[in-house]
Amino acid sequence: MKFFIYLLFLFIVIPLFSNSIKGTLLQSGNREPIAYASVKLISQSQNEELEEYTKENGSFVFNDLKAQKYILIISEISGYENKEFEIELKENQDIKKTIFLKKSNVSEYNLNIKKKKDKNDINKRNITKEELTNVAGTKHNFVKLLEKLPGVSRNNTLNSDGIVIRGTGSTNSRIFINGHYIPILYHFAGITPIFNSELIENIDFYPGNYPIKYGKAIGGVVNVNIRDANTLKNSKNTHGYLDINMTEISTLIEYPINNKSGFAITFRKSLIDKTFPLIFQNNDISRRFPIYYDWQLRYNYAFSRKNKISFTHFGSNDTYKFLSENSSKLLNYDDYSAKSFLIVNIFDWYLKINKKIKSNFSLSFQYSDNSFKIGEFVKVRNTPYLAIMKEDLNIKVSKNIKLTIGTENWASRLYYYAEVPVSIAKNYPAESTMGDYNTTNYFMTRDYYLSALYSDLSLYFHSFGMSLGVRGEYLSYNNSFYIDPRLNSFYKITKDFLIKLGVGIFHQPPFEYQVDKNFGNPNLNNQYSIQYLTGIKYENNVFLTTLDLFYNDQKNLVVRALPEDHNYSNDGQGKAYGAEFLIKYPFKKRFSGWISYTLMRAIYRKSDKDDWNLFDYDQTHILNIVAMYKLFSNINVSISLRYNTGNPYTPVTGSVFDSDKNKYIPIYANKNSERLKNFFQLDFKINKNFVFECWKLSLYLDIQNITNYKNEEGKIYNHNYTNFKIVEAVPFFPSIGIKGNF
Numbered sequence: 001m002k003f004f005i006y007l008l009f010l011f012i013v014i015p016l017f018s019n020s021i022k023g024t025l026l027q028s029g030n031r032e033p034i035a036y037a038s039v040k041l042i043s044q045s046q047n048e049e050l051e052e053y054t055k056e057n058g059s060f061v062f063n064d065l066k067a068q069k070y071i072l073i074i075s076e077i078s079g080y081e082n083k084e085f086e087i088e089l090k091e092n093q094d095i096k097k098t099i100f101l102k103k104s105n106v107s108e109y110n111l112n113i114k115k116k117k118d119k120n121d122i123n124k125r126n127i128t129k130e131e132l133t134n135v136a137g138t139k140h141n142f143v144k145l146l147e148k149l150p151g152v153s154r155n156n157t158l159n160s161d162g163i164v165i166r167g168t169g170s171t172n173s174r175i176f177i178n179g180h181y182i183p184i185l186y187h188f189a190g191i192t193p194i195f196n197s198e199l200i201e202n203i204d205f206y207p208g209n210y211p212i213k214y215g216k217a218i219g220g221v222v223n224v225n226i227r228d229a230n231t232l233k234n235s236k237n238t239h240g241y242l243d244i245n246m247t248e249i250s251t252l253i254e255y256p257i258n259n260k261s262g263f264a265i266t267f268r269k270s271l272i273d274k275t276f277p278l279i280f281q282n283n284d285i286s287r288r289f290p291i292y293y294d295w296q297l298r299y300n301y302a303f304s305r306k307n308k309i310s311f312t313h314f315g316s317n318d319t320y321k322f323l324s325e326n327s328s329k330l331l332n333y334d335d336y337s338a339k340s341f342l343i344v345n346i347f348d349w350y351l352k353i354n355k356k357i358k359s360n361f362s363l364s365f366q367y368s369d370n371s372f373k374i375g376e377f378v379k380v381r382n383t384p385y386l387a388i389m390k391e392d393l394n395i396k397v398s399k400n401i402k403l404t405i406g407t408e409n410w411a412s413r414l415y416y417y418a419e420v421p422v423s424i425a426k427n428y429p430a431e432s433t434m435g436d437y438n439t440t441n442y443f444m445t446r447d448y449y450l451s452a453l454y455s456d457l458s459l460y461f462h463s464f465g466m467s468l469g470v471r472g473e474y475l476s477y478n479n480s481f482y483i484d485p486r487l488n489s490f491y492k493i494t495k496d497f498l499i500k501l502g503v504g505i506f507h508q509p510p511f512e513y514q515v516d517k518n519f520g521n522p523n524l525n526n527q528y529s530i531q532y533l534t535g536i537k538y539e540n541n542v543f544l545t546t547l548d549l550f551y552n553d554q555k556n557l558v559v560r561a562l563p564e565d566h567n568y569s570n571d572g573q574g575k576a577y578g579a580e581f582l583i584k585y586p587f588k589k590r591f592s593g594w595i596s597y598t599l600m601r602a603i604y605r606k607s608d609k610d611d612w613n614l615f616d617y618d619q620t621h622i623l624n625i626v627a628m629y630k631l632f633s634n635i636n637v638s639i640s641l642r643y644n645t646g647n648p649y650t651p652v653t654g655s656v657f658d659s660d661k662n663k664y665i666p667i668y669a670n671k672n673s674e675r676l677k678n679f680f681q682l683d684f685k686i687n688k689n690f691v692f693e694c695w696k697l698s699l700y701l702d703i704q705n706i707t708n709y710k711n712e713e714g715k716i717y718n719h720n721y722t723n724f725k726i727v728e729a730v731p732f733f734p735s736i737g738i739k740g741n742f
Contacts, residue, residue, distance in 0.1 A: 019064070019065040019066065019067055019089050019090075019091070019092065019093055019094070020061060020062060020063045020064070020065060020094045020095070021041065021061070021062045021065060021070065021072065021087060021089065021094075021095045021097070022059070022060070022061045022062075022094065022095070022096045022097070023039070023059070023060055023061075023072075023096065023097040023098065023099055024054075024057070024058045024059045024060075024097075024098050024099070025037055025039070025054050025058040025059075025060065025074065025099050025101060026058055026098065026099070026100050026101070026693075027080075027100070027101060027102075027103070028100040028101060028102040028103075028691045028692065028693055028696075029102075029103075029691045029692065029693075029694075029695060029696035029741065030237070030239060030695075030696070030741065030742070031236070031237045031693075031694055031742075032235060032236065032237065033054070033056070033057050033058025033059075033236055034054060034058050034077065034080070034101060035054055035055065035056045035057070035058060036053055036054060036056075037053065037054045037058075037074070037077045038051060038052075038053055038074075038075075038076060038077070039051070039052050039053070039054060039060045039072070039073075039074055040072075040073040040074075040075075041062050041065075041070050041071070041072055041073075042070065042071045042073065043066070043068055043069070043070055044068065044069040044070065044071065045068050045069070050062055057236065065089055066089075067089055067090050067091045067093070068088075068089060069086065069087070069088050069089075070086075070087045070088075070089060071084060071085070071086055071087075072084070072085040072086075072087055072097075074099065074101065077101065079103055080101045080102065080103055081101060081102050081103075083099065083101060085097070085099075100693040100694075102691050103691075121211070121467075122465075122488065122490050122498070122500050122537065123206055123207075123208070123209050123210065123488060123500075123502060123533065124204050124205065124206055125149060125204075125205045125206075125207070125582075126202055126203070126204060126205070127142065127145060127146070127202060127203040127205060128202055129197070129200060129201065129202060130592075131145065131592075131628075132145060132197050132200065132203070133197060134628050134636060134638055134685070135148065135626055135628065135638055135640055135685075136626075136638040136639055136640040136683040136684050136685035136702060136703075137640045137681070137683025137684075137685070137702065137703075137704045138640075139192060139247060139702060139735065140192065140197040141186070141191070141192045141193060142193055142197070142200070142203055142222075142224070143155075143162075143163055143186055143193060146163055146203075146205060146222065147163070147624075147642075148596070148624040148626055148640060148642065149205065149207075149582070149596055149624070150207070150546075150548070150580035150581065150582050150596040150597070150598050150622075151165060151166045151207040151208070151220075151548075151550070151578075151580045151598055151600075152164065152165055152207065152598075152622070153165075153167075153600075153617045153618075153619045153622065153644070154617075154619065154622075154642070154644050154679060155170060155617070156647075156713055156714070162175075163175070163220075163222065164617045165207050165208070165219045165220035166207055166208050166219060166220060166550060166552055166576050166578075166600070166602075167552060167574070167575075167576025167577075167578075167600060167601075167602025167615055167617075167618065168218060168219030168220075168529075168552065168554065168574070168576065168602075169219070169616075169617075171511075172217060172218045172219035172508060172527075172554075173217055173219035173220045173221065173222070174214070174216060174217040174219075174221055174222070175221075175222045175223075175224070176214070176221065176222065176223040176224065177195065177223075177224045177226065177312075177344075177346065178223075178224070178225065178226055178312070178346055178348060178362060179213070179214075179223060179362060179390055180344075180346055180362065180364040180388050180390070181216070181388065182342075182344060182366070183342075183366070183368055183384065183386075184316065184340060184342045184368060184370070185224075187270070187290060187292040187294075187316065187318050191247070191270075191272070191290060191292075192247070192248070194292075194294045194314070194315075194316035194342065195224060195226075195294070195296060195314060196250065196252065196266045196268060196294070196296055198241070198252050198266060199226055199227060199252075199264060199266065199296055199298055200224055200225065200226065200227065201225045201226060201227035202225050203222065203223070203224050203225065204222070204223040204225065205220070205221075205222050206220055206221045206222075207220045207550075207580070208220055208502075208531050208533060208550055208552065209486070209488060209502035209503075209504055209531050209533045210506075211456065211467070211469070211486075212404075212454045212455070212456045212467075212469030212470065212471045212484070212486055213392065213404070213406055213408075213454060213456070215408070215452060215454075215471055215473055215484065215506075215507070216473075216507070216508050216509060217506065217508055218506050218507070218508045218527055218528060218529035218552075218554055219529075219552075226298060226310075226312055227298075228262070228298070228300040228310060229254055229255075229256075229262035229263050229264040229298045229299065229300055230254055230256045230262045230264075231256045231257070231258065231259055231260060231261055231262040231300075231302070232256045232257075232258055232259045232262075233259050234256070234262075235254075235256050235262075236256070237256075238253065238254065238255045238256070239252075239253075239254045239741070239742065240252050240253040240254060240741075240742055241739055241740060241741045241742070242739070242740050243737060243738075243739040243740075244737060244738055244739075245271075245700075245702075245735050245736065245737025245738075246271065246272075246275045246734075246735045246736060246737070247270065247271060247272055247275070247735055248268055248269060248270050248271055248272070249268070249269055249271060250266065250267065250268035250269075251266065251267055251268075252264060252265070252266040253265050253266075260301055260302045260303070261299070261300060261301040261302070262299075262300060263297065263298060263299040263300075264296075264297070264298045265295070265296070265297050265298075266295060266296045266297075267293070267294075267295045268293060268294050268295070269292070269293040270290065270291055270292045270293065272290065272291075273290075273291050290318060290319075290320045291318070291319045291320070292316060292317065292318040292319075293316070293317055294314065294315065294316035294317070295314065295315055295316075296312070296313070296314040297311075297312070297313040297314070298310070298311075298312050299311045299312075305352075306351065306352035307350070307351050307352070308349070308350045308351075309347070309348065309349045309350075310347070310348045311345070311346070311347050311348075312344075312345070312346040312347075312348075313343075313344070313345050313346075314344050315341075315342055315343040315344065316340070316341070316342050317340070317341050317342075318338070318339065318340040318341075319337075319338070319339050320337065320338045320339070320340075337372065337373050338370075338371065338372035338373070339369075339370070339371050339372075340368070340369070340370045340371075341368060341369045341370075342366070342367070342368040343366065343367045343368070344364060344365075344366045345364060345365045345366075346362060346363070346364040347362065347363045347364070348360070348361070348362045349361045349362070355396075356395060356396040356397075357393065357394070357395050357396075358393070358394040359391070359392070359393055359394075360390075360391070360392040360394070361390070361391050361392075362388075362389075362390045362391075363387075363388070363389050363390075364386075364387070364388045365386075365387050366384075366385070366386040366387075366388075367383075367384075367385050367386075368382075368383070368384055369381075369382075369383045370382045370383070378419065379417075379418070379419040380417070380418045380419075381415075381416070381417045381418075382414070382415075382416050382417075382513075383414070383415040383416075384412060384413070384414045384415075384512075385412060385413045385414075386410065386411075386412045387410070387411045387412070388408070388409070388410050389407075389408070389409045390406065390407070390408050390409075391406060391407050392404060392405075392406040393405045393406065400459060400460050400461050401457070401458070401459055401460075402457075402458040403455070403456070403457055403458075404454075404455065404456040404457075404458070404469075405454075405455050406453075406454050406455070407451070407452065407453050407454075408450075408451075408452040408454075409449070409450065409451050409452070410448075410449060410450035410451075411448075411449045412447070412448055412449070412450075412512075413445070413446070413447050414444070414445070414446045414447075414448075414512050414513075415444070415445055416443070416444040416445075416446070416512070416513050416516070416519075417441075417443050417444075418441070418513075418519065419441050444512075444513060444516045444518065444519060446477060446512055446516070448475070448476045448477035448512065449476050450473065450474065450475050450476070451473070451474050452471060452472065452473040452474075453471070453472050453473075454469060454470065454471035454472070455469065455470060456468070456469035457469070463491055463492040463493075464489070464490070464491050464492075465489065465490050465491075465492075466487070466488070466489040466490075467486075467487070467488045467489070468486075468487050469485070469486045469487075470483060470484065470485045470486070471483070471484040471486070472484075473507065475509050475526070477509075477512055477515055478509065478510065478515045478522070478524060478525070478526070480509065480525065480526050482507045482526055482528070483505075484504065484505045484506060484507055485504065485505060486502075486503070486504030486505070486506075487501075487502065487503055487504060488500070488501075488502040488504075488533075489501050489502070490537075496538055496539055496540045497536070497537070497538045498536070498537050499534075499535070499536050499537075500533070500534065500535050500536070500537065501533070501534050502531070502532070502533035502534070503530070503531070503532050503533070504530075504531055505528060505529075505530055505531075506528060506529050506530075506531060507526045507527065507528045508526065508527045508528070508529075509526045509527075510524045510526070510527065510558045510568070511558075514558055514568050519567065520566060520567055520568045521561075521566035521567060521568040521569065522566075523566070524558060524568060524569075524570055525556050525570050526556065527554070527555070527556045527557050527558060527570070528554075528555055528556055529552050529553060529554040529555065529574075530552075530553045530555075531550070531551070531552050531553075532550065532551040532552075532553075533548060533549070533550050533551075534548070534549050535547055535548035535549060535580075542585070543583060543584060543585045543586070544582070544583070544584040544585075544586065545582065545583045545584075546580070546581070546582045547579065547580070547581050547582075548579065548580045549578075549579050550576075550577065550578060550579075550580070551575075551576075551577040552574075552575070552576040552577070553575055554572075554573065554574035554575065554576070555573060556570040556572070557570070557571075557572025557573060557574055557604075558570060558572065559571060559572035559606050559607075569607075571606060571607035571608070572604070572605070572606055572607070573604070573605050573607075573608065574602070574603065574604045574605075574615065575602070575603050575604075575612075576600065576601070576602040576603075576615070577600070577601060578598060578599050578600030578601060579598070579599045579600075580596070580597075580598050581596065581597045581598075582594060582595070582596045583595050583596075590629055590630045590631075591627070591628070591629050591630075592627075592628050593625075593626045593627035593628055594624075594625075594626050595624070595625050595626075596622075596623070596624045597621075597622065597623050597624075598619075598621070598622040598623075599620065599621065600618070600619065600620065600622070601618065601620065602614070602615035602617070602618040603615060603618070604616075613648075613670070613671040613672050613673075614648040614672040615648075615672075616647065616648060616672065617647060618645075618647075618648055618672075619644045619645045619646075619647065620645040621643065621644070621645045622643075622644050622645075623641075623642070623643040623644075624640070624641065624642050624643075625639075625640070625641040626638070626639075626640050626641075627639050627640075633688075634688060634689035634690070634691065635686065635687070635688050635689075636685075636686070636687050636689075637684075637685065637686045638684070638685040638686075639682070639683065639684050639685075640682070640683040640684075641681070641682050641683075642679070642680070642681045642682075642683075643678065643679065643680050644678065644679040644680075645675070645678055645679075646675040646676035646677050646678045646679060646712065647675065647676050648672035648673075648674065648675050648676075649672060649674060649675070649676060649714065649715070650668050650669060650670070650671050650672055650673065650674075651668070651669045651673065651674050652666045652667065652668060652669075652717060652721050652724075653667050653668065653669045654666075654667045654721070655667055655720055655721040655722075657720075663719075664719060664720045664721055666717070666721045676712040676713070676714070677710075677711070677712045679711050679712075679729070680707075680709045680711065681704070681705050681707075681709060681711065681729075682705070682706050682707050682709075683702070683703060683704050683705065683706065684701075684702075684703045684706045685700065685701065685702040685703070686700065686701050687699065687700030687701070688700075694742065695740060695741060695742040696740070696741040696742075697738070697739070697740050697741075698738070698739040698740075698741070699737075699738055700736075700737050700738075700739070701734060701735070701736055701737075702734070702735045702737070703732070703733065703734045703735070704730055704732075704733040704735075705729075705730055705731055705732050705733060706732065707732075708731050708732035710726075710728055710731075711728060711729035711730075712726050712727070712728060712729070713727045713728060713729050714726075714727045715727065
């Protein structure tokens, strides 16, 4: 009997105290949970205050409440707006609410990944995702963003084929993805990289004196770090976006599979073949139609925090055609078409063996097919297969001593075909093949391998740090072996102020076709440079300031030679020296930006018997000013100003008529004896974010060359070289876009 009375008591009394208010706190726009946030509940009748904290999934609950009116208050959450609700709770009622909070100032991108700084990695300049996606005029093109940093010369807009760093050629610097060299990393004309910026974590940029783990470049190094796709630990929802602008259309889907794994897939296609003719109706660029698309797939799995793997697949396809107004049936360098196709697969495995030893193993497989045609008599096709294996062992010898031991191995097969005219021109610079129209065919199949071993000892004691490394490398296709010793050091005068010093040797092998016995010179040696660096750095919680002095002495450069000298020789020499200044205010709350200035001289000669001439991209003064500001109402604005000394060029002083060929042959002045007009460009970007509960909408306007300044890229001469036309860079170019994120 007592048992039944007890049950009756439970059924009657407990419901009196079963009233509850439950909820989930989510971020507006992406539906991500807001964890560990304070939620307060105040009763109106008794003025009683209760407080709970949201769990990792954003949920909270208030149990055993009395039936009355309450005020639910969500406030004092850093970066989010405040909200307040009036709730009337009745007897035996459970109320459930999903509450969306807007960020107080929404950026289009909310990813903020910070990497631990290497104390001795003092020559690295880091580009964050927020800078990559917000700087005006770059259109998410990290190559264009790099050109706004010290030491980087502006490349030709219409024929951009790389990045020009500290007075070296665009082929003398290397671009890597996750430490793997990628032969093609941007679409034709440098419009945009083939890798979507949404999957980039950050970018490491070394303008010179780069670490021992990188090689095969006498200029600088750029390494693009790929971010992991979200797992359920990082995100509870599927995310993605659709972006349409005047240049391209792109999309991304990112799916967290479980707490250990996730994947992301992207696709992008160009629209410029539709929009450029409408915008550049009276400009040479209106007839240049690069059509491209690319894709990326990222999958990552974490067995544990100490054992992680990832797989990245990406590729691109480009077609490009330019027909001049005065098209020739024979050889015309303005009638140009090209195709490019690339497939890359990268596997990464991170393993923390114990407290002192970490392993980073990676493997990549690449295939590309590249061809171009000029006029009727120049046809080239290049089809390389490449496999790369890398292993880095990082050993913590003691608190202040770290040892890195690594290996890098390449295996490649190259197919190369060329149909080119035989050059007999006497007055034209030897770099050109313009001359007779008799053609010669070349076909080359080459297998080669490359093997490198390197070691770096890093020391850090109190105010002094030093990195001493050596890299040994063997290359089979020219049977060469070389050793590169490098030293970088710094001394901290105060906590925020240091001086640095670096010196090293950097080798770069010639291209495969240049050592072919039929097409090139099988006796070519490796190019190399000796790089010297000294500078100061001041960094505190407010801003960063650097001043670097550099000198790059380049030897054994591969240059074009006469056919009797096997077409190529190692007689070239180059020197580049100057000063770089940077003052940067990093992202804090609303404002960020930087000012950079480079004073530089780059000279070059084909042999020690020739006079020194200005390098093709010698730019004495390089000034960049970048500013980004987050306004109220979720509006972001950015401006970017760039000023460069004009590029040198070789003027035509006259011409002679060749009756045998029925054409005029130009007569040239001294190499690079004149300059184009100084370059000036002001870019502007503004975007407005509309935040809804489950998605975001962004409208943006990105204007390049807002002043419509007439920048010169080169000159095109008429048939007898008595007149010319200025080829202009991109004029006033507004790009309007719309982007939806979910």
